[in-house]
Structure formats: C-alpha cells, structure tokens
Amino acid sequence: ILNVEQSPQSLHVQEGDSTNFTCSFPSSNFYALHWYRWETAKSPEALFVMTLNGDEKKKGRISATLNTKEGYSYLYIKGSQPEDSATYLCAFSPGTASKLTFGTGTRLQVTL
C-alpha cells in the first residue's frame, strides 16, 4: 500500500489570505500526481495533473508545483475566497495511469 500524506489535515483562513498545502508521496516509480477539489455534498473534481519534475500548473488563483525527486507537491491558493472552501485531495500514480492512491485530504474553510 502506497503512502500518500497530506498536511495540514484542516485549515481555517480569513477571506483574502493566501495559503498552501503539502502532499507527500513515494519518490520512486513516479508517473503522475493529481490534485482534486471536493466540495461538501458534491463529487471530487480534477484541478491539476502533473507528470514532470518541476511542473507548475495554474488555474485562476490556484497553482501547484511538483518535486518528484523528493516526493512532494504544493498547492497554493492566493487571496482565498469563501467559495474556495472544500477538501483538497492529492493522488499519486506509480508507473501507470490506471491506478491512483489518494491522500486523506486537506479541508479548507474560508470565512469572511
């Protein structure tokens, strides 16, 4: 069983704050690292898929970086808004695109 760890487990920030989360994964046999956004009562939605060391992805105020050699990825949210409140999941794929192992997620709550 692969170990994918996310920190912090939960986070509570004020509107306008910038924040970041960490995903740690095995550094050997890397294929891809995924980030998903999961709002309460909905299903997870893909944010980014990164496959190359040094990859940086951006979507609006959300961005992610990848370091496959040391086995970590950061997700950044700039100027958090209440609509950013969700659980952010990362998932690791070792050597094949067909199976993902998910972390337990970082739950973000943004208040006014």
Add this chain to the structure above:
Amino acid sequence: DAGITQSPRHKVTETGTPVTLRCHQTENHRYMYWYRQDPGHGLRLIHYSYGVKDTDKGEVSDGYSVSRSKTEDFLLTLESATSSQTSVYFCATQVGTNTGELFFGEGSRLTVL
C-alpha cells in the same frame, strides 16, 4: 453534464443481504473505478476495470465483486453486506488517457444496519 450516473444514490439495507450498485457512463471511457470514502481514510480503490470483462482488484476488494458486460456499465456487488461496508461509494471514469485524470459520479450512500 451527466457523464456518469450512479444508482441507487441512497440505500439502507440489512446485514447479510446482497446489494448491487450500478455505474453508467455515456462517454465510452475504457477505464472505470469503484472507490469508497470513509472518514479518516479518504478515497480507497475497491475494484477497477480496463475494458469489457476485464477487471482487477484494488486496495480494499474483500467482500466486493464487480462485473462489466458493457463498456457503459460497471456494477459493484456486495454479496452479503456487513456493517463495515457502510460507506459512500464513488464510481469514476478515466478521462485522460495518458494522465489518468478521473471524472467522478455523484456517489451512492449505503447504510448497512
């Protein structure tokens, strides 16, 4: 966008009864997955399929079986439900052939009394 339909969305059953959850996709994706979501565990892979009649086990496959007789349908069966199988079950399809990006259904909440 109703690319994946899960049914039933909610079910309450008793220990020892068989239960089948259905996942139906309209996008002709090859890979389909069943995950369960439990507090403190995140999403865990139960079984997946890489084509019609081609399936394989995931991390938590004990007590579950699957079938895929058509590209669009992936069935998850609990032969004899137990209380430990109370969970929310998510079906997903792989929409990115090379990246493995997943698209999830809306989930099926199963309660086993």
